[in-house]
Amino acid sequence: MTTTTRLATKPASGWRTSAACQGVDLETLFSDKPGTQDRVASICRGCPVRLTCLDDALRYEGDSYMRWGVVGGLTTIQRRALRCEALLGNRPNLAQARQLASPVWASRMMPLRQRGLSPQEMAVEVRKHDVIVSAVTVRLAVWWAGGKGGIVPRRQPGDSRHTWELVRDECRDIVLRLRGLGVGNRDLAAYLLVSEDALGRAVTAWRKAEGVQEVAAA
Numbered sequence: 166m167t168t169t170t171r172l173a174t175k176p177a178s179g180w181r182t183s184a185a186c187q188g189v190d191l192e193t194l195f196s197d198k199p200g201t202q203d204r205v206a207s208i209c210r211g212c213p214v215r216l217t218c219l220d221d222a223l224r225y226e227g228d229s230y231m232r233w234g235v236v237g238g239l240t241t242i243q244r245r246a247l248r249c250e251a252l253l254g255n256r257p258n259l260a261q262a263r264q265l266a267s268p269v270w271a272s273r274m275m276p277l278r279q280r281g282l283s284p285q286e287m288a289v290e291v292r293k294h295d296v297i298v299s300a301v302t303v304r305l306a307v308w309w310a311g312g313k314g315g316i317v318p319r320r321q322p323g324d325s326r327h328t329w330e331l332v333r334d335e336c337r338d339i340v341l342r343l344r345g346l347g348v349g350n351r352d353l354a355a356y357l358l359v360s361e362d363a364l365g366r367a368v369t370a371w372r373k374a375e376g377v378q379e380v381a382a383a
């Protein structure tokens with residue numbers, strides 16, 4: 166159920182009458198607490214109109230929709246990441262994501278998640294099953310299935326770098342690109358799925374190393 170829908174005083178109509186979150190109190194639906202958002206997202210996992218709910222939000226709600234609760238099965242952080250993906254020209258195929266997040270695909274997708282593959286790497290694996298899919302679609306499917314879907318390259322065996330060091334070493338180009346598109350630190354951290362502290366430490370390291378005056382503003 167979208168923010169707009171929740172604020173409406175008239176009874177739900179159309180696809181909203183099938184929303185699994187009907188009856189959930191507004192304080193829970195609008196919560197900005199990660200634990201509460203995770204609980205609502207788990208309700209969305211069984212919602213028959215999840216695709217329509219997210220599609221509706223992406224079509225008709227502006228940036229404000231990112232501030233509140235869970236929409237279409239995505240937490241605030243995930244929607245911020247999806248906005249960054251859109252700025253990069255990456256838009257998920259919602260129907261494909263629903264298919265990949267389904268129980269039918271669970272046995273194929275779960276091992277890939279357990280191996281810590283990135284959405285890009287998972288997309289390559291999925292194509293071996295004759296399904297052409299984009300990385301952002303895989304990322305959405307992972308979120309819908311309850312996974313993290315981070316994009317910072319995973320550590321190889323013997324790699325003892327901290328997360329901020331991985332960001333520093335592996336993510337500078339994409340951070341600068343998004344920063345050039347006007348993305349702030351909070352959304353950058355959401356896109357990478359790291360803490361703002363980790364992002365900030367990486368930015369500080371870049372500044373020190375290259376004398377950059379302002380890579381990412383607070």
Ligand code: SF4
Pocket residue numbers: 166167184185186187208209212213214215216218219235236237238
């Ligand atoms: S997907 Fe989630 S937020 Fe949207 S209608 Fe269903 S239960 Fe509600």
